[in-house]
Amino acid sequence: MGHNQGRSHSEFEFYPYRYFAAEGFLPGFNFPRLPVRAFIPAGEGGDFISRPRTVALREFAPSNIVYYEGSKFMVTKTKVPVGGIESEYQRVSVCFSCGYFHESDFPDTCQNCNAEIKPDTYGNLARLNRVLPMETAIARRRERITCDEEERLKYGYKITTHFRYDTQKQESANVQAADGTPLLKLTYGATAKIWRINRGLKKNTEERGFKLDAKTGLWGDNKNQPSTENLHTEVNLMVDDTCNILVIELLNVPLENREAFITTLQYTLETSIQAVYKLEADELDSERLGEGKYLLFWEAAEGGAGVLSQLLEQPTTFQKIANAALDICHFLEPKESCVQACYECLLSYRNQFDHALINRHLIKPWLEQLLESQVIRQFKGLSRDEQYQKLLAQTDSNSNFERTVLQEIYQRGYKLPDAAQELIPEANCKPDFIYKEQAVAIFCDGSIHDSPNQRKQDQIERDNLRYNSDYTVLTLRHDEDWQAILVILADV
Template identity: 40%
Template structure:
């Protein structure tokens, strides 16, 4: 039903503007490379007597030239360049990207006789294997990751400050979010973390002849990493998801399912587990990772002591189809042992029912307390199209539970243990694999027998789809206050200019006895104030009520009857969007 004449006309009319906008990043990168070359040339031609400064300027000039060649796709492997036209337009979202998968991260290692070689790894693997000061072993040689290779425009273009909800693991692009877009929990210093991130690029390595005992011990402990997700969005608080509930034979809820097509997965390398301070330090000009006090002198970056040094965490991201599966059996959620065992049992069941290879589907446990959940994602490039079926097909999860029950050596009908003596808690025929070795000690198939038997008789019920744009407008307009013309003027203007519509009208916030005229998820209240709101005691009452909302983390926007509606909406483009031309 989405493929309408209006939709087709909208795509065609906006295609030229979006095609032009898709090259904005290329323009910024090109300008950055030109600026870098100009500054380097100024130092070189200025006749500086500082040898180190001159050498650094020469290096930056060569790097700028390489960047320009890369931007113009003049490298030898043109089809593998990030700026190969079709790949670039796919990465910007203008073209479908399935035939142009995200490039891996490459490590440049120096070989003999002034030769170099690239080693490639998938992005989610590279964030640790090519992490700061990690050791690589290649063709009998030992190398150490020394720096990130700055992209055109410099490393500053890859920095961002984001916020992560500890309660559910959701990733927020903005750092000033007060309420989680996913679970609705208020985010403070205990329930969230503010992270300074830098996106991983290709890395350069140096040769190492020996490794100290401290370095070996640190490498043995490894890095502290975490994985997070963010649903695709069509506007503030409007997530592109499909929702379903799994109910037992008595119609009692068992699981809450949320399918997110083209969601963004983030993996963050926080730092060495062995260090108290979970962060890395990087030279923002050269990309050199700054060492700890025990680092050797040959790791020095050279003449860059005056360059800005920033504490960062290393991150990569990718677009994947995800399924968020949250058990709602009990107020406090399931124990770690039960949730881990259920995770791998369902993953094995999905792989067997839909005939997937192990590398095509991944999963992890995410969130805490009542929000603890299992996140599945389709790791194969372009997705495999099975997770959506768990949400849309009433019997899909039931079949998976039956297969999982049988795989865990239990009779589907009686629950009788059919395992041989070789499998007490878990074995490689049921739950164990080489990818979940860190969880071996907590897996126990006996813990999930009753859960799987209940799921084997369950039914998945999909929740109603969200309304389309025009349906949402008509639904909201029907709920406006009949005595408030300002509300209808506001809503009509949003609709006419094709801006983002509210999620609700006349929403009652019981904790504050407040009733905003319109509401945007998760925390934006819009009041449309006519003349009565600007006289008498009403002014003070409104101020008190709305300040309570602000103190609780809500954002309050007031639309006045006596000011131009277009000018007011333009002040809050981050919420309402921009006027459609």
């Protein structure tokens, strides 16, 4: 569409790199998924330009100035969806202690960290009723920008980042020093959601969010056509994303230089994970959440690089990462000219706003502890004992044999099952124990399974499971040498 139809242009050629830097953000090519578009009027028609979602959240935000082919345009409008603006609003409550978000239900405490849901120290509200997923923005030509507008835009927008785990797709592990001191708590979330919310201009202290005419899609007070009934206040803009994430909770952080320590650690871990797993810089990104207590890492590449889940699998993973980190920070081969940090170690164009905080010397003793660390896996956030107790409680109260088998698995130190008596819907069947990831179903046949009728029924049920699902069926009979068969689980 538009006056220069047919001309091929890359999405970014219009944008001087310097402009991004001046506005306080950089072109993060982190989210190549579904960009957000803005319509720029030109001549009879106009052009659509598009940006990665996280970039669009600021750049195509209300009243921002977009530079295009040498002219200035102001974002004035959002596309009104067919069903109207009202139906698009989402409600959310967020925990500022860890960054977790809750859709539709508004709990008093966070479902992830149990902290009280309350505004943050900057006065950002925890509960929002009008969160508008970002739609195509519409800009208008604006040759002159008033001093007032310029002043307000200079400080940028209030953006907060939040995440939410996908149901049942969470794995936890602790990283412990050689003396048992906990260093990190790791929680991996496959296909987790990340929400970024634009809560309005930073400079605009008297109001929260944006004003929006819900009928026309025009942003702000439309002074020429006062129509108060359609004017919505406290509208927040949102972009979402689905990706694999790793949330790292920092434990035993020194109180002195806390912020600098955490910031340095953030970029050190990011850079070393990239080095160990041979990732490109744009494949793994990170952010500090919950006033620095948590680090959020995400696989920014399309489809994910599949690295974050691996960090929990081997006990020695963080020894390798520590070794890479000590090397990157010039502690293996000293570099005299690097004082706190340099572009060869931890500094990059992307983290320029944190440069003053980054100091490799702060984390050296911590990295040395990490060099001797062990990754200890947890089950769905439960310890091994807790998982064992949970499974015991889930077993069929009529079957002692089930509990005998579970006890044997526990005592031999094998991986504990994920669930007991849980329905596998595709086969309409409840095995006694299941390992979900490995798709192993265990049936424990005590004496009540001895009758011919019951045997026949069991056979049908288990054939059905084999036929309708990927599960491998493992049958343990009380009157056979089931202890020998159980050895199979040593490899799970």
